[in-house]
Amino acid sequence: MEYYNYLKSLHLIFVITWFAGLFYIVRLFVYQIEAADKPSPEKEILQKQYKIMTYRLWYIITWPSAVLASIFAFWMLFFTDLGQAWLKMPWMHVKLGFVFALYLYHAKCQQIFKQLQNDEIKYTTNFMRLWNEGATIILFAVVFLVILKNAVNWIYGVIGIFLFSILIMLGFKFYKRIREKK
Numbered sequence: 099m100e101y102y103n104y105l106k107s108l109h110l111i112f113v114i115t116w117f118a119g120l121f122y123i124v125r126l127f128v129y130q131i132e133a134a135d136k137p138s139p140e141k142e143i144l145q146k147q148y149k150i151m152t153y154r155l156w157y158i159i160t161w162p163s164a165v166l167a168s169i170f171a172f173w174m175l176f177f178t179d180l181g182q183a184w185l186k187m188p189w190m191h192v193k194l195g196f197v198f199a200l201y202l203y204h205a206k207c208q209q210i211f212k213q214l215q216n217d218e219i220k221y222t223t224n225f226m227r228l229w230n231e232g233a234t235i236i237l238f239a240v241v242f243l244v245i246l247k248n249a250v251n252w253i254y255g256v257i258g259i260f261l262f263s264i265l266i267m268l269g270f271k272f273y274k275r276i277r278e279k280k
Contacts, residue, residue, distance in 0.1 A: 106170075106174060109167055109170035109171050112167035115163040116163035117233060117237055119155055120204065121234075122155060123155055124226055124230040124233075127211075127214060128230075129148055130148040130152065131214075131222070134219055152211060153215070189246075189247045193244060203236065224274065228270060231263070234266070235259055238259065
């Protein structure tokens with residue numbers, strides 16, 4: 099059991115750094131898109147710097163964290179008695195559904211990363227600001243599921259996430275109005 103706590107600690111550390119990478123990479127996407135509208139030579143200088151920053155963040159922090167968080171999660175779930183017991187619980191099934199959504203989110207960020215590295219801008223800064231909240235919603239869902247260990251009330255959780263999403267959207271619109279006034 100003691101080594102399980104080491105696995106759990108390492109899993110949690112890499113989940114935190116994975117989310118940190120996901121939060122920051124999308125913010126850097128916003129800056130990269132904004133840099134495309136700057137006049138020369140500022141545009142080229144900023145784009146070059148943001149490409150370096152996103153590359154390092156993505157491949158030195160975010161991807162390794164995702165891989166290591168997954169390795170320690172699989173190790174805990176499939177190679178420990180407690181993990182195998184948790185796999186039978188409904189809350190874990192819901193949690194794994196959100197983890198799958200996180201992998202999809204990560205894959206979409208990979209696609210956006212590659213596009214921006216090739217100077218292809220397919221999204222607006224407003225889209226990126228909203229996209230950044232996707233990881234936040236997944237984080238909230240997973241943390242509440244893991245702490246409360248209750249999938250019976252998952253409907254309340256979905257309603258809560260939906261309401262939280264609406265609050266984020268309203269906050270975004272409010273922030274956008276403030277930015278437009280400046």
